[in-house]
Amino acid sequence: MADIKKIATRESYGNALVECAEDFPNLVVLDADLAGATKTGTFKKAYPDRHIDCGIAECNMTGIAAGLATCGKIPFISSFAMFAAGRNFEQVRNSIGYPHLNVKIGATHAGITVGEDGATHQCFEDIALMRTIPGMTVIVPSDDVEARAAVRAALEHEGPVYLRFGRAAVPVFNDNADYKFEIGKGVQLKEGSDVSIIATGICVDSALKAAELLAADGIKADVINIHTIKPLDEEIVLKTAKKTGKVFVAEEHSVIGGLGSAVCDLLSEKAPTKVVKIGMKDRYGESAPAGELVKKYGLDGEGIYNTIKANL
């Protein structure tokens, strides 16, 4: 296992902005005094004239981005998910969503893997908030390869995009020649006919690990990576639900309103199937190293495996 490369998706985000800078001359990056943490500092160093630090004022940063977008810029606004989606919800809704402006929201430090900073900074509600905004695209990359591809795809896409990145280093598993990122297109990672595991973000890697444990018990899991929560790849979700009839959805987010809910919305209407949601169960987080929290809340491979075994 020692040779598996690990990179935090926030790191990938900062690198991707630099990689895209020449191809997108209208790209500008805005921060609210967190350039060091959101890793946009990398971009700031390379393109100081295209980086604007707005100070600790996320709502104003969002409005500034809206104004810049009306003048042809493609602003990326950066903050922690708690502020980018939480504190900022109404600004994103009214100043960016309603006029459908071409602003990208790079939200880092999402979920429980914030770790030691604890509950006030661990956001489990952002996917729910952002996916209710009409016209908003919501993307949750699972590793470095996907995060960098997602940033480029967001820049190519006309309209608002919310991208969710993590603080903790996570294994890189999409580094194969066949990997292709397309907004709204899920990725079939493993074929199986007994249970479906639909996952997003850090839980994709956990789902693959759970599938290995299940395989040892003779249970074949169909594993799907949904990097785009909205628009949801309905085809791939319906196909796996019809194939296995048992769906488990895993995410580093509240079980209320996240990918699990999006899957239930779809299946309840088009292919009623039992769905078990694996995520934060209507509660706040707490301080501890990220790895310990992931384990405690059952979001690692073993945790997902245990939930599946208990619900078969």
Add this chain to the structure above:
Amino acid sequence: MTNLELQKAANEVRKGIVTAVYNAKSGHPGGSLSAADMFTYLYFEEMNIDTKNPKMEGRDRFVLSKGHTAPGLYSTLANRGFFPVEDLKTLRKLGSYLQGHPCMQETPGVDMSSGSLGQGISAAVGMALAAKLDNKNYRVYTLLGDGEIQEGQVWEASMFAGAHKLDNLVVIVDNNGLQIDGKVEDVCSVYPIADKFKAFNFNTIEIDGHNFDEIRAAMEKAKETKGMPTAIIMKTTKGKGVSFMENQAGWHGKAPNDEEYAIAMADLAKIEEELGKAGE
């Protein structure tokens, strides 16, 4: 334009406001009327705009941060020639391109959607910043209510504008003294207004918002001022021009009935007559 021409245009704008809100049976006449002279000056005299090409690249921009006074903006745009004055009667109606609050995708001439107080000024700051980043010389104007400046985001935006020396930005505060729940000093005092903007590194100018000489002088001063944004704090009368609406908080967001509409239009006809005589 001469002051008299501007006064006449502003009176037409006021007629459009009253007519739009009357036909909609709802809307915000008070703050639309208090800002009618400023709206008129901006669109008839100050701003570099093209009614035939509302999205002209190098145009000056306007953001109505106090978005509820959309009738004032719409009536100005219509009278200026962006769309037919007759269409003001469709305000707030199903299928109309004149939404209750400004929508940039629907209405020709509207540069930014607004309505949630405190947000428009940030967008205006973003536009002014875009001009600076691209070395363009267009200017950006935004109009705020005096009640609106109770919103914290106004001061986040002002701090940024001052810090970044956005001298292409003019923030106008319509100080009519009234908000929904009463007088601004009773609800939660916003005073002193000019000193606050001064503290945020603005050039500040206090004027009578119904006096075109003072409006003109303030706009010229704003253009001459380099290295800092300008805040124009204009004293106005809420409901200006309609006798029974003047200085009444109750007319913040209420439409006149048939009888009231007739009185309002008679008030404005009388002003028109007086302005006609003044021109003779």
